[in-house]
Amino acid sequence: MNYGMVFLSIISNRFFDLLDVLNKLNELKLFTLFINIKEILLDLRIPKSKQMRTLEQWFEEYAVSHQNPKNKAIHYVCVPAIFFSIVGLLMSIPSGFIANTLKLNAPIIENWAVVVLLFVLVFYIRLSVAMAIKIAIFSAICLVANYYIGQVFPLWIFSIGVFVIAWIGQFYGHNIEGKKPSFLKDLQFLMIGPAWVVENLFSKK
Incomplete structure (x- = not known):
């Protein structure tokens, strides 16, 4: 054969x-x-022109629809509140898989909020390491505060309440401004908002 x-x-x-x-x-x-x-x-895909924008360029474009003093003041409160509430909502998602995988017995970091925040920090690192550090500090505060809120009150209910109220405030502010929110033009502005607030409130002028 x-x-x-x-x-x-x-x-x-x-x-x-x-x-x-x-x-x-x-x-x-x-x-x-x-x-x-x-x-x-x-x-x-995101156009190269947008990929190459610096943090300062993002701020300049974001500031176009945030000139009114009242709208800016509302954003200084509502943007961090929205960020805070999203962290709380993510921490409310059952995270047994993460806890069983890491086995650190540290619920403050063994949750889906930390997973998402790591990706968020990658976005900021690409723009500015200094800003990424500031956002990381604020994120840590959000994690700790939400953890203790969850010990005395259903965290998901609290977070939804803050989320809804803060967004109502946001749209009210833009109604005063007379301009549409930036994120309606580009969703990436949802990530720029927290950095813009940090820059305006804590950076030396």
Whole structure:
């Protein structure tokens, strides 16, 4: 028995089977579909001009819709409140998987809020290490405060209340300003807001 010929026969059959499958895919126009999906995904990418913007450029654009003193004062309260409430909501999500994986017996850090905040800090580090450190400090305060609030009151209820009230305040402020919130133009401004507040309240002028 010529095993070499048998092997070549098997390879040949599989090759023609593959050609048959490719031909059927072509008839179904799936290749065109894949190409169209790829083009759509490429269109959804953040333009390089936005990727290269500095923190100062983000602040300048954010400040365009935050000129009114009353609106700015409202944002100084509501933006940190929204950040704080989101941390609380994330900490309210059952995190048994994280606790069982890390086994640190430290619920303040063994939760989904910490996981999300790590990704948030990566965003800020790309813009400014100094700002990332400031946001990290504020994030730590939020984690500790939310943990102790959760010891005396249902954290998710408290967080939802703060979240809703703070957003009402935000939109009221923009009504005073007479301009739409920046995030309606670019969702990345939701991340810029906390940094803008920190910059305005704590940076030396």
